[in-house]
Amino acid sequence: MAMEYLFDGPCLIKVDTGTSNALEDLGYTADGVRLEERKFHGNVPTDLNGGPEGPPGDVQYFGELHIVQFTLTKFDDAILSKVAPGVYGGTYGTLPNSGTFMSSNAFRLLLYPDDYASGSNNPRNYPIAFPRGSISFNKGTKFRGVQMSWECHQNSSTGVIFNTTDT
Numbered sequence: 001m002a003m004e005y006l007f008d009g010p011c012l013i014k015v016d017t018g019t020s021n022a023l024e025d026l027g028y029t030a031d032g033v034r035l036e037e038r039k040f041h042g043n044v045p046t047d048l049n050g051g052p053e054g055p056p057g058d059v060q061y062f063g064e065l066h067i068v069q070f071t072l073t074k075f076d077d078a079i080l081s082k083v084a085p086g087v088y089g090g091t092y093g094t095l096p097n098s099g100t101f102m103s104s105n106a107f108r109l110l111l112y113p114d115d116y117a118s119g120s121n122n123p124r125n126y127p128i129a130f131p132r133g134s135i136s137f138n139k140g141t142k143f144r145g146v147q148m149s150w151e152c153h154q155n156s157s158t159g160v161i162f163n164t165t166d167t
Contacts, residue, residue, distance in 0.1 A: 008032075008113035008122050013070065016108035017082035018089040023110060023167075026083065027075025030145065033111055035124075036067040066126065066152040066161060068109065073145045080146060083107065086131050106130045109150055112166060123166040126152040 011033050014023040039061070046057030072080075081092040087105040090096060096105070109129035113121050132151035137144055154161040 010114055011070070012112040012114070013072065014110040014112055015079065015083055016088075017079060023108070024079050024082075025076060026079045027072040027146075029070045030073040031071065034067075034069040036069075037064060038067060039064040063154055064161065065154070067132075068111070068126070068129070068150040068152060069148070071145050071147045073143060075146060083131060083148075084135055088130075102130050103128055103153055106153070109152065110166060121166070123164050124162050125165045126150075126162050127160065128153045128155060 011029045013026040013029065013033075015026050016023055040063055042060045042062055043056035044058040044060055045052040045054070049055050049057055082090075084092045085094065085096065087096045087100060087102070088107055089105075106128045107130055109126040111124040111126075113123070129150050129152040131148055133149045134147075136147040152161060
């Protein structure tokens with residue numbers, strides 16, 4: 001494949017918020033989406049290399065999670081209020097119980113870019129995702145922007161962390 005400049009185009013963020021399990025348009029990003037694919041490993045010590053003080057005899061893979069960060073400046077405030085509680089089906093302004101397990105209360109998060117140049121898209125669908133950390137926004141006379149960070153987990157039974165399903 002030849003080296004070339006690549007771009008995905010404007011990115012629409014869609015979420016399954018609990019309304020008939022249907023995807024709803026949360027909004028368009030400003031300056032795209034930042035993706036971090038965080039892998040977890042552990043060292044396997046061996047006496048052949050000096051034990052725990054020496055270099056590992058091998059490295060063991062323990063899975064990964066993806067961090068998705070974006071800022072929205074064109075968004076649906078009603079959909080945002082469904083996501084803001086942080087748990088699927090929650091109520092904005094009402095906190096989930098401490099100790100709530102998040103994988104069973106997660107959203108589906110779809111990053112849906114539109115590459116106008118090729119007429120195609122390169123969707124990334126996360127079946128297990130939830131807002132992690134703060135949701136930051138401004139109040140005042142200037143347009144409102146919302147900054148969010150999502151954590152996306154692997155399905156423990158299928159091994160899938162994301163796919164390209166866009167419906």
